[in-house]
Amino acid sequence: MFTLSEENYLKAIYHLELDSDKGISTNAIAEQLETKASSVTDMIKKLSEKKVVVYKKYKGVHLTGLGKKTAANIVRKHRLWEVFLVEKLNFSWDEVHDVAEQLEHIKSPKLINQLDVLLGFPTHDPHGDPIPDKEGNLKTIEKSLLSTLAKNETGICVGVDDSSSEFLQFLDKKGITLGKKITVLEKEDFDDSLSIKVGEEKLSISKKIANNLYIKKI
Amino acid sequence: MFTLSEENYLKAIYHLELDSDKGISTNAIAEQLETKASSVTDMIKKLSEKKVVVYKKYKGVHLTGLGKKTAANIVRKHRLWEVFLVEKLNFSWDEVHDVAEQLEHIKSPKLINQLDVLLGFPTHDPHGDPIPDKEGNLKTIEKSLLSTLAKNETGICVGVDDSSSEFLQFLDKKGITLGKKITVLEKEDFDDSLSIKVGEEKLSISKKIANNLYIKKI
DNA sequence: ATATTTTTTTAGGCAAGTCTAAAAAATAAG
DNA sequence: CTTATTTTTTAGACTTGCCTAAAAAAATAT
Numbered sequence: 305m306f307t308l309s310e311e312n313y314l315k316a317i318y319h320l321e322l323d324s325d326k327g328i329s330t331n332a333i334a335e336q337l338e339t340k341a342s343s344v345t346d347m348i349k350k351l352s353e354k355k356v357v358v359y360k361k362y363k364g365v366h367l368t369g370l371g372k373k374t375a376a377n378i379v380r381k382h383r384l385w386e387v388f389l390v391e392k393l394n395f396s397w398d399e400v401h402d403v404a405e406q407l408e409h410i411k412s413p414k415l416i417n418q419l420d421v422l423l424g425f426p427t428h429d430p431h432g433d434p435i436p437d438k439e440g441n442l443k444t445i446e447k448s449l450l451s452t453l454a455k456n457e458t459g460i461c462v463g464v465d466d467s468s469s470e471f472l473q474f475l476d477k478k479g480i481t482l483g484k485k486i487t488v489l490e491k492e493d494f495d496d497s498l499s500i501k502v503g504e505e506k507l508s509i510s511k512k513i514a515n516n517l518y519i520k521k522i
Numbered sequence: 523m524f525t526l527s528e529e530n531y532l533k534a535i536y537h538l539e540l541d542s543d544k545g546i547s548t549n550a551i552a553e554q555l556e557t558k559a560s561s562v563t564d565m566i567k568k569l570s571e572k573k574v575v576v577y578k579k580y581k582g583v584h585l586t587g588l589g590k591k592t593a594a595n596i597v598r599k600h601r602l603w604e605v606f607l608v609e610k611l612n613f614s615w616d617e618v619h620d621v622a623e624q625l626e627h628i629k630s631p632k633l634i635n636q637l638d639v640l641l642g643f644p645t646h647d648p649h650g651d652p653i654p655d656k657e658g659n660l661k662t663i664e665k666s667l668l669s670t671l672a673k674n675e676t677g678i679c680v681g682v683d684d685s686s687s688e689f690l691q692f693l694d695k696k697g698i699t700l701g702k703k704i705t706v707l708e709k710e711d712f713d714d715s716l717s718i719k720v721g722e723e724k725l726s727i728s729k730k731i732a733n734n735l736y737i738k739k740i
Numbered sequence: 741a742t743a744t745t746t747t748t749t750t751a752g753g754c755a756a757g758t759c760t761a762a763a764a765a766a767t768a769a770g
Numbered sequence: 771c772t773t774a775t776t777t778t779t780t781a782g783a784c785t786t787g788c789c790t791a792a793a794a795a796a797a798t799a800t
Contacts, residue, residue: 393636403630418611
């Protein structure tokens, strides 16, 4: 069994390992968890004794199989709770993160299985991120950043990279939600902004926005 | 804001104060929380500084208004989650306590309000215990222990005093659930056991059982 | 009214998880 | 290849919440 703190470290390392196949540095973990590198070193020693990470001094860490499974299960819980909050409790997609961050640590396999049933076995959370299955496997879908689409290409909005509430509220304001059809009308060279059509609305978005929206091409 | 530990102390004192109007002793709290009296003394000092209990050395503690409201809110969350687990996730009444014990500490007013909506504003949990409203007020109903009923009196089962899973599973086995109609057929003098009719079934129960079942007379 | 027992508090210590400051190792630069 | 910089680890300290053992106060019994 893992403490709250241990679970948070596992989750952080799990997320960092999705973007990199090298050992995850103490500093990277510290930044992710808003703590200090020295605290990370301490915790990593404990996790190493518990066989969930492999650690060689100065070489960064990797999750073991057990560690990966444990972390994926926490992510699974987090994302299922997010779906619950949106589907059953009328939360909006920008309100769910902090609550799910608490709920993900509740320990009860039955609770999560039944939640999965209640929600109809969802595969993605409200931000389009995939929900790991019970074994920790992720089904990743073919998706591209909006910024990589060429002029006149069209796709469906399937996810966000940044799921801060600021960004999500901005998208709401612009009428951009998961499932919306988006077409690139124009790409401006001088500032990399895009003219796009969202549903029937035309609007202009900055490079930064286009770099945070995932699209499934059609 | 209160720590997990502080919340558990508040809840323990709250429950103990329901049964007694005298100051709650260090020992009583220690027993309830399965900890040591010296630990209780430590924590009470902290709670006292946070203005949720009044404490005079050797005199036991009382909750303040704020303390009572805080504790009632935790109990409210606990009982709403129990209803959720039974109504929405197919838990049985003997399985909910430990999970609710974790869920009651989740901090999100919106979560609890919306849960209340989803569940249709329940007034009692799966064991018949009343759910405090947002202000912390309890609506208590007229109920008697089954053991106090006279021969030939009838009532509806509305609650249990002991909600351990052992006792609840025993009741399941006997077909006794909330809402069942119970009639006292016979009271045996020599061992205080009862012959009762539950629905259409006749059975005999011990004094101990009769002392743990609440009945609303009809 | 005093002695004994019980309850409560104090004193000191321990583990988890964090921090700062300093030392050690690795990496980058000249 | 040696020096400078960055990263990581170690050392020591702090807080929270708990413990045991001993002292102090309160309650009970003689």
